[in-house]
Amino acid sequence: MKYDIIVVGGxxxxxxxxxxxxxxxxxxxxxxxxxxxxxxPCGGLVQGMAFxxxxxxxxxxxxxxxNCYGAFVCAPSGNxxxxxxxxxxxxxxxxxxxxxxxxFWAENKGAEVREKxxxxxLTMKAGYVKGVIAKSKQGTxxxxxxxxxxxxxxxxxxxxxxxxxxxxxERVSAQFTYQMEMPESEIDEKIEDAIEIYYGTELSPANMxxxxxxxxxxxxxxSILTEITEEKTTLKERLDYFRKKHPxxxxxxxxxxxxxEQPSQIFFPGTMRRAYYNGALLAGESAGQVVMATGAGIYWxxxxxxxxxxxxxxxxxxxxxxxxxxxxxEERVNEEIGNDLELGVKLRTKAADIASRERVLENLKADKAxxxxxALMVAGKHPLTEIARFW
Amino acid sequence: MQLLYPLKxxxxxxxxxxxxxxxxxxxxxxxxxxxxxxxxxxxxxxxxCRVCYACEMRCPEGAIEVIEEYGGxx
Numbered sequence: 001m002k003y004d005i006i007v008v009g010g011x012x013x014x015x016x017x018x019x020x021x022x023x024x025x026x027x028x029x030x031x032x033x034x035x036x037x038x039x040x041p042c043g044g045l046v047q048g049m050a051f052x053x054x055x056x057x058x059x060x061x062x063x064x065x066x067n068c069y070g071a072f073v074c075a076p077s078g079n080x081x082x083x084x085x086x087x088x089x090x091x092x093x094x095x096x097x098x099x100x101x102x103x104f105w106a107e108n109k110g111a112e113v114r115e116k117x118x119x120x121x122l123t124m125k126a127g128y129v130k131g132v133i134a135k136s137k138q139g140t141x142x143x144x145x146x147x148x149x150x151x152x153x154x155x156x157x158x159x160x161x162x163x164x165x166x167x168x169x170e171r172v173s174a175q176f177t178y179q180m181e182m183p184e185s186e187i188d189e190k191i192e193d194a195i196e197i198y199y200g201t202e203l204s205p206a207n208m209x210x211x212x213x214x215x216x217x218x219x220x221x222x223s224i225l226t227e228i229t230e231e232k233t234t235l236k237e238r239l240d241y242f243r244k245k246h247p248x249x250x251x252x253x254x255x256x257x258x259x260x261e262q263p264s265q266i267f268f269p270g271t272m273r274r275a276y277y278n279g280a281l282l283a284g285e286s287a288g289q290v291v292m293a294t295g296a297g298i299y300w301x302x303x304x305x306x307x308x309x310x311x312x313x314x315x316x317x318x319x320x321x322x323x324x325x326x327x328x329x330e331e332r333v334n335e336e337i338g339n340d341l342e343l344g345v346k347l348r349t350k351a352a353d354i355a356s357r358e359r360v361l362e363n364l365k366a367d368k369a370x371x372x373x374x375a376l377m378v379a380g381k382h383p384l385t386e387i388a389r390f391w
Numbered sequence: 392m393q394l395l396y397p398l399k400x401x402x403x404x405x406x407x408x409x410x411x412x413x414x415x416x417x418x419x420x421x422x423x424x425x426x427x428x429x430x431x432x433x434x435x436x437x438x439x440c441r442v443c444y445a446c447e448m449r450c451p452e453g454a455i456e457v458i459e460e461y462g463g464x465x
Contacts, residue, residue: 259394
């Protein structure tokens with residue numbers, strides 16, 4: 001069997017890549033290792049910019065669980081502030097509903113989709129990726145393609161197989177996420193329509209966050225790998241302490257019930273040597289297309305998937321799938337989201353110490369315009385670069 | 392509400408030649424898969440692993456390999 005394009009991974013980057021490739025008339029196969037209804041270790045905040053950039057069909061819009069108007073931010077001291085924009089600036093989703101809707105969109109445009117199918121190896125010839133070895137219940141299959149797009153998330157198998165992954169522990173965070181149930185009326189009353197961010201303390205510098213949905217929420221904690229050293233407690237232990245003992249959060253979360261626990265990582269920019277190879281491209285988190293300051297990645301990954309597919313379409317049309325041609329992808333990514341990704345790294349290091357976190361709070365409290373900009377930044381309504389110059 | 396996340400490990404391999412017993416794996420793993428015994432990492436509970444690969448990524452010596460269980464959900 002041979003396709004023009006094989007996309008590995010059915011998250012936002014992979015789904016958009018498959019949709020764009022299929023729409024261009026190329027034969028496209030998308031492979032997902034799990035069932036599409038799998039939940040992801042993720043807050044599920046779809047940034048406002050995504051609605052401006054992508055023309056979602058109603059089947060995708062129907063998966064929106066709750067508006068995001070901005071953020072509630074709480075410093076280690078307990079000092080807190082709510083930053084609300086005047087209109088919704090993002091949407092909260094369950095990834096178990098949002099991702100399949102995106103994949104269904106790709107399918108509607110002509111992509112062939114297979115779930116519960118794992119890519120266990122790449123086939124190579126003369127330094128070029130020629131296809132994948134796919135394993136499913138039906139057996140093991142050798143599938144050829146002109147271009148393979150690796151949209152297989154953090155610690156990407158495709159990136160590792162091609163020797164593109166850089167073991168850069170300062171650009172990777174470990175995460176622990178609880179998906180929880182909570183009565184809708186209680187979320188409306190206590191959490192409202194915003195992401196909640198709790199900055200870590202001197203003793204435990206990891207940040208915690210809450211992303212509310214209609215009748216449940218995602219609760220998570222994350223910390224850069226190299227910052228998890230001296231402490232003798234795991235992220236899960238710290239998150240449990242937070243949800244049970246934090247003076248503000250424990251009150252909000254007391255009737256929230258854990259339905260799923262998920263450890264994970266996030267790969268930020270600088271974890272890949274490059275995002276292209278002879279006959280292959282990386283998109284989404286596998287290419288580190290995540291904003292390090294916030295850990296948010298859905299929008300930027302979707303842009304990555306879109307640009308990867310467009311580059312692949314051009315390459316196939318020109319009959320040149322070499323690295324030399326595919327390098328074009330890097331230029332496209334840099335042009336559209338490069339500044340955002342770079343700034344995300346810079347902002348993360350800037351707000352790392354406790355004193356500066358307290359200062360951020362004071363600045364937000366003092367200035368309504370700063371609160372508005374913060375809401376737009378966290379919810380991804382505007383590019384980071386447009387907002388950061390006011391800081 | 393039911394949410395799926397069917398990832399499981401078949402094996403957590405520790406190369407004892409490379410392992411220095413620094414304990415990063417035991418701290419990074421929220422699922423309690425590792426413990427430090429006699430100055431080396433040791434697997435306490437492979438069944439708790441959800442295949443996040445944080446141990447493999449964090450180990451400065453590259454002494455850990457997570458082998459994923461494919462069979463479970465296929």
